[in-house]
Amino acid sequence: MKPIIEAKSLIKRFGAVTAANDVNVDIMSGTISGLIGTNGAGKTTFINMITGYLGPDSGSILLDGQEIVGLSPRQITRRGVARSFQIPQLFNSLTAIENLMFAYSATDSVGIKGFSILSDDELATHADERLEVFGLGAFRNSIAGTMPEGIRKLLDIAIAMVGKPKVLFLDEPTSGVASEEKFSVMDRIIDATRVAGVSVLFVEHDMEIVGRYSDRVLAFFEGRVLIDGPPETVLSDRQVRELIIGEEHCVRREDNHA
Numbered sequence: 001m002k003p004i005i006e007a008k009s010l011i012k013r014f015g016a017v018t019a020a021n022d023v024n025v026d027i028m029s030g031t032i033s034g035l036i037g038t039n040g041a042g043k044t045t046f047i048n049m050i051t052g053y054l055g056p057d058s059g060s061i062l063l064d065g066q067e068i069v070g071l072s073p074r075q076i077t078r079r080g081v082a083r084s085f086q087i088p089q090l091f092n093s094l095t096a097i098e099n100l101m102f103a104y105s106a107t108d109s110v111g112i113k114g115f116s117i118l119s120d121d122e123l124a125t126h127a128d129e130r131l132e133v134f135g136l137g138a139f140r141n142s143i144a145g146t147m148p149e150g151i152r153k154l155l156d157i158a159i160a161m162v163g164k165p166k167v168l169f170l171d172e173p174t175s176g177v178a179s180e181e182k183f184s185v186m187d188r189i190i191d192a193t194r195v196a197g198v199s200v201l202f203v204e205h206d207m208e209i210v211g212r213y214s215d216r217v218l219a220f221f222e223g224r225v226l227i228d229g230p231p232e233t234v235l236s237d238r239q240v241r242e243l244i245i246g247e248e249h250c251v252r253r254e255d256n257h258a
């Protein structure tokens, strides 16, 4: 397995705050990685640097072996990096199919600078296929602004995958999703990304989700990678539990019983 992303010695300072303090991360092709950390640990800064929204002060980021530091977000997107935000970026007054058709019409893989080379029928066919992949067929003609949050998240991620990315960054994919729906939403996301062979890195505060869906977990703390490994190792690590998960008392209680 080869790395799709190689981040080397990344440093990013905001005045006195060091948001990335010598961050070194490899993301292996086709894998699902969970990114955890306290508020302000540097998770968003890390993703902003890879997606081109922020330039590192120093360091290097290779995408599929090619340097991407210095490229614009648009150039990086065109090279195969997609992103979905915590709040779905949808046209709320349009239906699910219309949102997807718009995304297809605006994607360079099918058209140029927003002028689609596809007919409306062809756009609808592509959009319908994508709705099916994400199990959203029943919501085809629902207005995006009225759909449940879990469905909105799925639609947003379906749209992020329209350009056939190699890497997909997800910011808290289950935040705002009803607790009884969070596993089915994640199942859909993971199934669709695995079928497409997309490498995923998702930021998540829900450790049940992190443990269940990650091949590997990266734990950030104060701008550094505290530990990086399989979920069972990272989520049971003493420092991770004390500093990030906030189970200080739980760890102490277990120690007392040991």
Ligand SMILES: Nc1ncnc2c1ncn2[C@@H]1O[C@H](COP(=O)(O)OP(=O)(O)OP(=O)(O)O)[C@@H](O)[C@H]1O
Pocket (backbone or CB within 6 Å): 014, 017, 018, 019, 037, 038, 039, 040, 041, 042, 043, 044, 045, 046
């Ligand atoms: N544009 C900015 N200007 C100044 N400081 C910033 C900026 N962006 C981030 N920071 C600071 O950098 C540090 C890391 O922030 P970042 O948003 O990357 O953390 P995070 O792990 O994503 O946190 P959260 O879980 O709260 O989103 C924080 O101290 C934050 O205040």
